[in-house]
Amino acid sequence: MTTPGSQHFAASRPDPAEPAPEWLPLDRRTIAASTVVAAGALAATAVPAGSGLLLGGVGLAWVLLWTIGGTILGAAATAVIETARLAVTRYRVDAHRIERRVRFLSSSTTSLSTGRVRNVEISADLVQRRMGIATVRLASGETDGSRLILGALDREVAEELRRHLLAERAATDTSELVRLDPGWVRYAPASVMTPLLGLVGIGIVFQVADWFGAVPEMLEWIWDRIGDLPIPVIAAGVLVLALVVGTIASVALFVENWWNLRLEHHEDGSLELHRGLLVGRHTSFDGRRIRGVTLHEPPGFRVLGAARLDVVASGVGTGKDDEGKKKQSPALVPASPRAASADAAGTILGEPVPTALRAHPP
Structure with missing residues (x-):
């Protein structure tokens, strides 16, 4: 049994007398959602492929067989794979930890201490939003912190899980730092x-x-x-x-990435980021893991007086973590007027962004 993040498990082990919570299944609507998405992607691929086959002199009957048949076969395979994945995957949550167990040919359990969860991301594509489900991604606070993905849960269950993991941080008063201006x-x-x-x-x-x-x-x-x-x-x-x-x-x-952007700041320094058109994302950054910010001003942005704002935080950045998963994106504000990004940066830092910097010596 593998337990990434188990180095923090012993410190928060619950009372042995407490009954263990039951293992819960993922939401079965994810089977239909994944199948619809796969069918759409295959159908979109079938159009240029079918056109190329027709131009290449292949008969219409064969073209329809390869395109329509391939789409149906691929969608059916996705449904079977997703059904099997949900059948072998369970998760459970208590006051001390969250666990995901996969039992197939072998058993694998991933555990994260709830006290170590620092970043929570809830995402849902168009189909998932329509069906009322969402994927939850959790990350611990280490530089290459462990990650745990639950795909997918009922949307209300996902939000309740986020509030449980973030405890009082999810309910504190917030102020809105940035809201997207379509002109950006x-x-x-x-x-x-x-x-x-x-x-x-x-x-x-x-x-x-x-x-x-x-x-x-x-x-x-x-x-x-x-x-x-x-x-x-x-x-x-x-x-x-x-x-x-x-x-x-x-x-x-x-x-796609920044539509409906809303960046909120909690009293304890934590951040809530909402964004996305086709895939909606709700990301939480723990204030205790935020180390600073970065204002990106490449030549094109400087000419237009724009800047992009990224967060500097443990477990967030480019590359992959120790499970091979892509780390959370550090971007907070897209290319926007420099004043908008600088004002948000000043609030996060607790002081204005410095404008006069010391030059390198000759």
């Missing part, structure tokens, strides 16, 4: 990632074309139209195309 979307293309996103988008088009052996025809079609142009003009055109595609992608990512 204009800062999204100023990121240095915009041209890279454009190049990736163009690369995806060629990759899909390569699956169907259509790259030579595509290149020939393009060259017939631009072959007579000077090389510098062609290079400039490719750059402009990459910027246009990258701008569309960066705006789409901004809207």
Whole structure:
């Protein structure tokens, strides 16, 4: 039996005389939710795949068999896998710890001391929100703290679990630091990632074309139209195309990640972050683990007078934790007017963000 985080377990072991809480199942609606999402993704993939097969001379009957049949088969496989996952997964919560047990060919139990839970994230995509369920992600406060994921629970159960784990912190008075201004979307293309996103988008088009052996025809079609142009003009055109595609992608990512943004500050320094369009996210940051903030001002942001605000906290950042899971994102405020990010940073720090800094010596 593996128990990540068990180094903190003995200190909070309950009284042996207390009856152990019962093991609870995950919400069965997650089977339908996962199946619908998988079917949608497969159907979206089937459209370009079917078009490529038709262009490649494959008969309509075979195209329908591969696309529709593949979608149905993939959705059915997802339903079977999710049913099996829910059948072998249980969890339980008491005043001292939260545990998740998976019993299949072998038994695995993950335990987190409730006193060590520092970050709680509740997320739900469109289908999950419609069905009233949500995925809960918990993280302990260490730099590479253990994580525990429960996917999925009834939305009210998930919120009640969050309040239980955060205890009095979840009920203290809060002040709103930041609320999204839709006009901030204009800062999204100023990121240095915009041209890279454009190049990736163009690369995806060629990759899909390569699956169907259509790259030579595509290149020939393009060259017939631009072959007579000077090389510098062609290079400039490719750059402009990459910027246009990258701008569309960066705006789409901004809207998906930051729509309905609301950042709240608790009296004890804890933070509550609500955001997301297709996938709604509610993240809690324990004030005792917040060490500071970072204002990101790359060249594009500086030109526009914008900045992005990240939190510096234990167990939060880039990379993966000791379970191989992606760590919680440190982003608190997206690209926005610098004053908005700086004001939020000042409230979190308890003092204004310094503006005059000492330069390096010659």
